[in-house]
Amino acid sequence: MPQTLDQHALFTGLALPPGGPLYLRLRRWIEAAIAGGALGSGDALPSERDLAKRLDLSRVTVRKAVQELVRDCVLVQRHGSGTFVATTPPRVEQSLSRLTSFAEDMARRGMPVTSFWLERGLAAASPEEMAALGLAAPSQVARIARLRLSGELPLAIERASLSSAILPDPQAVGTSLYAHLEARGHRPVRAVQRIRAVGIDSADAQLLELPAGAAVLQIERTSFAASGAALEFTRSIYRGDTYDFVAELSLGDQHGELRK
Amino acid sequence: MPQTLDQHALFTGLALPPGGPLYLRLRRWIEAAIAGGALGSGDALPSERDLAKRLDLSRVTVRKAVQELVRDCVLVQRHGSGTFVATTPPRVEQSLSRLTSFAEDMARRGMPVTSFWLERGLAAASPEEMAALGLAAPSQVARIARLRLSGELPLAIERASLSSAILPDPQAVGTSLYAHLEARGHRPVRAVQRIRAVGIDSADAQLLELPAGAAVLQIERTSFAASGAALEFTRSIYRGDTYDFVAELSLGDQHGELRK
DNA sequence: CAGTGGTCTAGACCACACC
DNA sequence: GTGTGGTCTAGACCACTGA
Numbered sequence: 001m002p003q004t005l006d007q008h009a010l011f012t013g014l015a016l017p018p019g020g021p022l023y024l025r026l027r028r029w030i031e032a033a034i035a036g037g038a039l040g041s042g043d044a045l046p047s048e049r050d051l052a053k054r055l056d057l058s059r060v061t062v063r064k065a066v067q068e069l070v071r072d073c074v075l076v077q078r079h080g081s082g083t084f085v086a087t088t089p090p091r092v093e094q095s096l097s098r099l100t101s102f103a104e105d106m107a108r109r110g111m112p113v114t115s116f117w118l119e120r121g122l123a124a125a126s127p128e129e130m131a132a133l134g135l136a137a138p139s140q141v142a143r144i145a146r147l148r149l150s151g152e153l154p155l156a157i158e159r160a161s162l163s164s165a166i167l168p169d170p171q172a173v174g175t176s177l178y179a180h181l182e183a184r185g186h187r188p189v190r191a192v193q194r195i196r197a198v199g200i201d202s203a204d205a206q207l208l209e210l211p212a213g214a215a216v217l218q219i220e221r222t223s224f225a226a227s228g229a230a231l232e233f234t235r236s237i238y239r240g241d242t243y244d245f246v247a248e249l250s251l252g253d254q255h256g257e258l259r260k
Numbered sequence: 261m262p263q264t265l266d267q268h269a270l271f272t273g274l275a276l277p278p279g280g281p282l283y284l285r286l287r288r289w290i291e292a293a294i295a296g297g298a299l300g301s302g303d304a305l306p307s308e309r310d311l312a313k314r315l316d317l318s319r320v321t322v323r324k325a326v327q328e329l330v331r332d333c334v335l336v337q338r339h340g341s342g343t344f345v346a347t348t349p350p351r352v353e354q355s356l357s358r359l360t361s362f363a364e365d366m367a368r369r370g371m372p373v374t375s376f377w378l379e380r381g382l383a384a385a386s387p388e389e390m391a392a393l394g395l396a397a398p399s400q401v402a403r404i405a406r407l408r409l410s411g412e413l414p415l416a417i418e419r420a421s422l423s424s425a426i427l428p429d430p431q432a433v434g435t436s437l438y439a440h441l442e443a444r445g446h447r448p449v450r451a452v453q454r455i456r457a458v459g460i461d462s463a464d465a466q467l468l469e470l471p472a473g474a475a476v477l478q479i480e481r482t483s484f485a486a487s488g489a490a491l492e493f494t495r496s497i498y499r500g501d502t503y504d505f506v507a508e509l510s511l512g513d514q515h516g517e518l519r520k
Numbered sequence: 521c522a523g524t525g526g527t528c529t530a531g532a533c534c535a536c537a538c539c
Numbered sequence: 540g541t542g543t544g545g546t547c548t549a550g551a552c553c554a555c556t557g558a
Contacts, residue, residue, distance in 0.1 A: 058550090060320075195505040198475050198500060215476065240475070320528070338536095340536035342544080525556100528551080536545095
């Protein structure tokens with residue numbers, strides 16, 4: 001049996017904060033209800049129709065406020081079910097000054113890790129892959145894509161491309177790509193990582209259980225063999241709300257120089 | 261005199277791509293027009309009302325498609341003026357394995373740099389500042405906040421907090437905080453940087469000329485003196501669409517270890 | 521089944537830019 | 540002024556969830 005409107009804890013003091021457009025006032029009102037404890041993690045909000053009726057707004061206006069909070073991962077909406085206060089997973093830290101595998105990294109902090117193959121096969125190289133790997137046209141590449149999870153929580157998408165000359169049989173790759181490469185005599189000695197913030201596209205958003213457009217870290221890594229040839233190009237997407245990359249810098253006497 | 265609707269280049273072939281909700285089809289249609297060259301950087305789109313009329317959609321639906329593209333920095337809207345294809349600035353790279361100042365960094369690549377004071381004074385420490393700087397309650401902190409630009413293009417917001425014992429006179433800080441600190445005998449020997457992706461709030465969005473919620477890199481840096489005491493806590497926001505952080509890793513023989 | 525969010529419409533008025 | 544985007548309304552129907 002659903003609560004009646006008047007019983008809902010939200011409506012004990014029901015004045016929208018002043019100033020600006022209605023949807024922003026409603027947004028602040030909801031944020032305040034969460035900050036003030038009237039709504040806790042996982043709690044259901046009243047339905048959009050109830051909110052609209054109770055606050056004398058149109059449903060469109062209510063939706064605009066709610067949508068912004070969904071985009072910012074404050075609320076979660078489930079089609080057919082309702083709108084809920086998001087349960088924010090604890091943040092995860094990863095060192096930037098080490099090149100470690102995802103599995104090692106999570107094991108070190110005692111988190112159960114699973115991963116899910118999204119793709120593992122050979123394909124014609126895209127122009128981007130050819131440029132990143134220094135391939136001559138037209139070539140085949142091995143593609144290895146995984147969804148990484150900690151327990152039930154999706155954390156990252158990793159998409160690696162390698163020349164089929166380096167990795168002719170991608171199906172043989174097990175839990176660690178690096179271990180597989182090393183076993184075949186391909187050891188990276190150098191890597192370049194490029195980190196940027198992007199809004200996630202809707203396909204990847206679904207995999208990571210995020211709203212489309214949410215801020216995520218995109219990390220592109222190209223690793224090189226001793227010969228100087230590019231071994232691997234990986235583009236990874238890490239959830240911005242759960243992942244922190246940590247870099248520790250030791251400073252020498254020359255201003256601005258990294259020592260260690 | 262404005263172009264008539266029929267003359268507008270967009271409407272030469274005016275079929276929306278198939279599949280899914282109308283606003284997504286319209287979105288794909290606009291993206292295709294940009295990708296296909298029918299719309300170039302800086303070009304104006306037809307007004308929302310024109311698009312709605314021409315494509316037989318409601319204005320709300322048109323707005324939903326346009327809003328998504330604005331959030332993703334594909335389009336820019338100017339109140340009272342119109343909707344335009346965004347002009348994407350060239351990306352900027354910054355090394356992560358060096359601790360360099362913004363000014364040095366830009367000078368090295370020949371970009372004219374300006375900065376704008378947002379705040380430079382003393383204030384009561386927030387709980388977060390006290391925690392980051394290891395201060396006892398209640399303390400004063402110096403706050404230094406700058407908007408960094410390359411030419412006309414805003415690139416980053418830097419907000420530094422220091423104990424007033426370290427920096428009693430924030431007004432005396434010139435272009436380089438580090439130079440000022442060093443002149444006063446406070447030299448950082450170690451720093452921890454924490455990098456994550458966040459959606460920008462509306463106040464900072466205005467400063468960086470981004471739509472609210474756009475993906476940005478947030479970098480928190482705490483630097484420490486030789487004594488181990490925290491010297492400075494800086495939270496910076498870098499535009500995700502213009503900034504790449506690059507880290508180069510040299511790998512030793514022990515798998516996963518950083519050498520250099 | 522009833523209730524939820526997801527999409528969509530046809531209007532309206534306001535605030536701002538540009539002429 | 541006119542035309543633009545920004546906000547807002549009162550409906551409607553669809554798709555999905557869960558009892």
